[in-house]
Amino acid sequence: MNGRGLDHDGTIAREGSLERVPAAFVPVVDAARARIAAAFGPDRLHSAYLYGSVPRGTAVPGVSDLDLLLALHEEPTGTDRAAAEAIEAALGRAFPQIDGAGILLFGTRTLLSDLERHDLGFFVACLCTPLLGTDLAGRLPRYRPTSLLARETNGDLALALPRWRARAAAASADGERRVLCRGVARRLVRSGFTLVMPRWGGWTSDLGESAALFGRYYPQRAEQMRTAAAAGRSPSAVPEALGMLIDDLGPWLAAAYTAAHGEKAPRPQP
Template sequence: MTTAQGLDADGFIAREGSLARMPAPFAPVVGAARERIAGAFGPDRLHSAYLYGSIPRGTAVPGVSDLDLLLALHHEPTAADRADADALEAALDAEFAQVDGVGVLLFGTRTLLSELERHDLGWFVACLCTPLLGADLAARLPRYRPTSLLARETNGDLALALPRWRERAAAATTDAELRALTRTVTRRVVRTGFTLVMPRWGGWTSDLTASAEAFAAYYPEHADRMRLAAATARTRAADRDVLTMLVDDLGPWLAAEYTAVHGEKAPRS
C-alpha cells in the first residue's frame, strides 16, 4: 500500500511505477524495447534493464510522452555501448508514433551500487525505476526515506548546471533546440524546488504540478514562478522568456537556498 505522500506503510519511499500501470497504447513499444535490448546487449553485457518516467507511472499520453530506459551493464559503459544505445533510441523512436523521443541511460552496476551513488543513482533505481529485464538491483539497495541527505545527493548540484544552460541558451538557434533545453531546465528546476522542501513535506512525488504546489507551501514568494516552470514543462513550450527567468533569476536563488538548507552534493569526478 502506498500513501498519498508516496510512502509505504513503514514510511519509506514506495517504488512509484509498475508495468501494471502502463497505459495500453505503450505496451507494444515497451515489448519491443525489451526484446531489442536483450538482442542488442545480450547477457554478457547486460545485467538488468529498467523503465522509468510517465509510462510506468501510468500518466503517459500517446504521441506526447517519451520512453525512458536505464540499462545496468556488467562493466562501465564504453563508446560501443553508447553507439548501440543510440541506435536503439533512433529505431524505437522512428517506429512507434506513441512516443515522442526515446532516451537510454547507461551505467555500470558497480557505479549504481557504489556508496557515492547510494542516495542518487541507487535511490533512482530502487524507487523510480521499474524492472524490465534481469535481476532487480533494488534488492541490493536500502530503503529510503525523504531525508535531507537524499535531498542533498539528488539535487544539491543545481549551481553546476546553470552555466551550462546559459551557454546552451545563447547557442540555441532553432525551436527544437530551445524546446529541448526548456524542457530540461523546467523539469530540473521544479524537481529541485520539490526536493528542497521534501523533508518538510514528508514524502515523494514525481508529478510536476504536485511538486510545484509542495514548494509553494513553503516559499509562497516564489510560487508563481515555480508554477510557471511546471506548466511550461508539461506543455513542452519553447519559451525563451521562461528559460531566461529560470536560468538567471529563480535558478541562482534556488541553488543558493538549496546549499544553505541541505549542503552541496558530494563531488563526482
C-alpha cells in the first residue's frame, strides 16, 4: 500500500486488519466474535466485520467505540435487531476500554446490490475487516478514488441537514448535543475529504488528514474543517458549535458537493 491508501494497481487498499487491533481491544473483539456467533448462528449470519479505529489500530482505550457490521443471509428482522442491541449492551458493560459498541445489520442482497455497489459495497470491501464467515469482498469490485465513488458515498449530504437541525432543536441535554456534534462533525469531515478525493487521488479515513487535504483545495473553509475534525474526536455541547456545523459549513459543503459530483442515487424510503 502506498502513502495514499492505494494498492500497487491504483485501487483503494483495505484499510484495517485483525493484526492491527491494539492489545487492549483484543479481548473485546474476541468476546464480540463469540457473542455474535452464539446469537445468530450459521443459518442467520453470513459474515461479520469490524470497522473504524479498532481494526485500523488507532483506537484509544476508554475513548474509542467498537464498530461492527453483520451481513445476514436474509434482510434483518426485529428479532435480529434486538439480538444486536443485547450484544451492544453486554459488550459495553463488560469492557471499560470501549465507549460503547455499535452493530449495523444488512442482508447480503442489499450489500451486493447494484444500487449499493459504490456505497455499502465499497464500505464492506475497503473499510471493513472480516471477523466471521466468508468475506463478501470477493464478490465486489476493486474501487478507485473516482467522482462516482464520491457521489455514491456522500452525495446525499443535503438530505441530512434538516434531520440534524430537528435533532439539535429537540436536544435538551449536553449529552445529546455532544452525540449529535460528534456524528455531524465526522460526516462533514468525511464528506469534505471525498469532495476532494478524486483530485487528490487516494483514500484516508483519518479525520485530521482528511481535514488537511480538504484545506489544500478549499483554504477559505480550512479552519472550519479543522474545527470539525477536532469536534469529531472531542465533541462540544455548546449550541454555537453545532450551529457552525449545521447552518454554515454543512449547507456550503452540500452545495459544493452536488456541483462537483452530483446527487447520490435515491434510496427507497423505509
